Amino acid sequence: MSAILLIAVPLLTAFVSILFKKYSHYMLIAVSFLSVFALGYMDLETITIGGFDAPFGIVLILDNYSLIGLYLVNILFFIVAVLNCKEYKKLSSILLVSLAGLNGLLLTGDLFNLFVFLEVAGIAAYLITTTNKKPLATFNYLVQGTLGSSLYLLGLILLYAMFGTLNMSDMAREIGTSGYGAGVTALPFLLMFIGFGVEAKLLPFNSWAKGILASSNSLSGPMIASVYAAAISLVFGRLLTNVFVIEGTLLTIVMGILVFSLVAGEAMAFSSKKVKEILLYSSVSQAALVVLVFMTGFAGWAVYLIIGNATAKLVLFLVTNIAAKQLGDDEVDTFKGLFTNNKVVGLAFTAVTLSVVGLPFFFGFVTKMNILENMFLSGAYVWPALILITSFIEGIYFIRLLLNLWHTDGDSPEVKFDFVLKYVVVVIAVLTMIFGVYTKPVQDSADDLVVYSITEGGNF
Amino acid sequence: MLQYAAIAMLMLGLYGLLTQRNVIKIIVSLNIFEIGLNLFIISVGYVDDGIAPILTSNFNNNGLIFVDPLPSALVLTAIVIGVGTTALALALANNIYQKYGTFEIDEMGEE
DSSP: OOTHHHHHHHHHHHHHHHHHHGGHHHHHHHHHHHHHHGGGOOOOOEEEEOOOOTTSOOOOEHHHHHHHHHHHHHHHHHHHHHTTTTTTTHHHHHHHHHHHHHHHHHBBHHHHHHHHHHHHHHHHHHHHGGGGHHHHHHHHHHHHHHHHHHHHHHHHHHHHHHHHBBBHHHHHHHHHHHOOOOHHHHHHHHHHHHHHHHHHHGGGGGGGHHHHHHHOOOOOHHHHHHHHIHHHHHHHIIIIIIIOOHHHHHHHHHHHHHHHHHHHHHHHHHOBHHHHHHHHHHHHHHHHHHHHHHHOOHHHHHHHHHHHHHHHHHHHHHHHHHHHHHHHBBBHHHHGGGGGEEEEEEEHHHHHHHHHHOOSHHHHHHHHHHHHHHHHHHTOOHHHHHHHHHHHHHHHHHHHHHHHHHHHOOOOOOOOOOHHHHHHHHHHHHHHHHHHHHHHHHHHHHHHOOOOOOOHHHHO | OOHHHHHHHHHHHHHHHEEEHHHHHHHHHHHHHHHHHHHHHHHHHTTTOOBBBOOOOOSTTTTOOOOHHHHHHHHHHHHHHHHHHHHHHHHHHHHHHHHHSSSBGGGGGGO
């Protein structure tokens, strides 16, 4: 089966579903399920579109890296879609467009095509966030997102003017053989970095995140913080490891941005009094951590970090948003003792939180431990120290949050979680624990998960 | 020469985005930025005395200089995306006006 179908079918169904409004949410469920299912029948290949061979035409690349990304994004998307399809029926067509955009983002091997999919996914994301009923926050997101992708386009065009190609692997080859130093490509790379930084919630460029995620609901929260974050980080990782050449002063600047983002994110989460704000600032610093790990060259482990974060944020945002909707607000004080009445959800929430912090016997520990080990082995002592310190801060505020959620002196609030949600949350928590103990498959595959090689991707 | 005009327009749009506090003016600035960007892309493909890159059978134009057709194709896509975003932004502006009764962000009393 061709990977084009992963983009074409959702896009076509999106337009068909406008004609059959009544059944659009069934179409959404069917298509998102089928795309998870169809992934099992895909061969690893490079697909040329329109009969123009790379580097002249657009190629879609399905390799190990994009396949694991597609599995992650499609499964998470399916879960979010199933849990919300009844409540947000009107958005079914938009969700289908966003599925097409996200799949395209992960598959494409062409820099301009990437911009198009970024905008498709972006416009769908703006529409999804309109369900927050905060038009000003959505407007902020739209302006920043559009400006970010315009800067990406500007950087891309500068690269095209220099090297005359848009294909990712061809671009990487041209840059490698041109003999230009990092100084020449610094401006386009910085522009593209900023463009992606906006979408990936890196700190100086992410002022939209608070407005969107602090007032998110059970659709927009998990969608933006988990599904979109995973897709964008994976694409960012592909660019950082394959295309971008970042050296010298530029490397210092970029690393500075990342460290600032990592530390400030944790600090803001530490000082927040609202559950959603704690979660959103924690995802800001996690995004920076992922990019940092990609920059230091451990792509395989960065992918596992993304998987761990995305699944964890899905659970955390789902539970928080459903509870916040029934309780009226998301102050930690209102949430006090939430889990005394909902022990199953509480245990799952706890397991996932501890995995994000990186305690032993959870999946997060395996990834963080290996990242630290590899960094120590490569002789860079600054980054492990930084990661350990931020993990420590993270541990303090998350465990403080958990204590508040489990323990109360007065009455504990009544919140009803429906069966499907409980099931999903428990399965994710159990998986987190299983892969935290049974680490062999994770350890073995991380080394194989090298990001695609130039000969494979270029098709020439 | 066209490049400088395009960059001036880019900067003008960016200045507008940074300084304006009115929803509609922000959208206009965003559009100016995008038009500047599109002009810049076109300017990348422009060649002095170049002709349209069309291959014809009755006229041998092998020896002539063509302008680069790819940036024009890219701009076409970028314009379409820009229009889509502008439409969405205007719809949001309408929502904002219905909720707050004003376009001035400072008067909305909310961050």
